[in-house]
Amino acid sequence: MIAETVCSAVSAAGLGIAAVTAWRKRFLTAARIAAYALVPVGLVMTGVVGWLADTAFSPTAWAGFGVLGVAWLLFATTRALERRRGGTRKERKAARAAQREPVAPAASAPALGTAAPAATRPKATPRAGDSTDDFSDIEAILKKHGI
Structure with a gap:
């Protein structure tokens, strides 16, 4: 009973504020305030407030929560x-089995068969100044920023 009275008072106060806001020619804001003010009365009329009040003071409901x-x-x-x-044990087992079995065993063979074997291919030789060039660029940037 007290929850319904409080909700009705809140709605009445909200509708009063909406009326004052509309009197100040702010109709969109007044309509929004009126909508919010009607929510507590609607909850009382549907019985939600009574159900919530019964639930809030019920030890069984709190145990359920x-x-x-x-x-x-x-x-x-x-x-x-x-x-x-x-994943689950089955998923891990399937992943391990998929790792062991190649998808296409013949995929490692050359597609056309005319490619030179790995032994006859020319090997890429690293340039002599590669490692120093990388660091010299970094040093130049650091010197530029005074570090």
């Missing part, structure tokens, strides 16, 4: 551990 919280915590923990391990 606690059970739901524990269930959610267990669910979230198991999902996090599953992701950390890389």
Whole structure:
């Protein structure tokens, strides 16, 4: 009973504020305030406020919320551990089997058969100044910035 009275008072106050806002020629804002002010009365009329008041003071309802919280915590923990391990046991077993078996065993052979064997291919020789060139660029940038 007291919850319904409080909701009605809040709605009346909100509608009063909306009327003052409309009197100041701010009709869009007044309409929005009136919409918010009508929500508590609508909740009272549908019975939601009574249900919430009964639920808020019920130890059984709070125990139910606690059970739901524990269930959610267990669910979230198991999902996090599953992701950390890389899936379920079946998924890991299938991934290991897929790693062992090549997808296309003949894919490593040359497609046309005319390619030169690896032994006869010319080997790429690294340039003598590669490593120093990289560092000289970095040193130039650092000197430019005074570091």
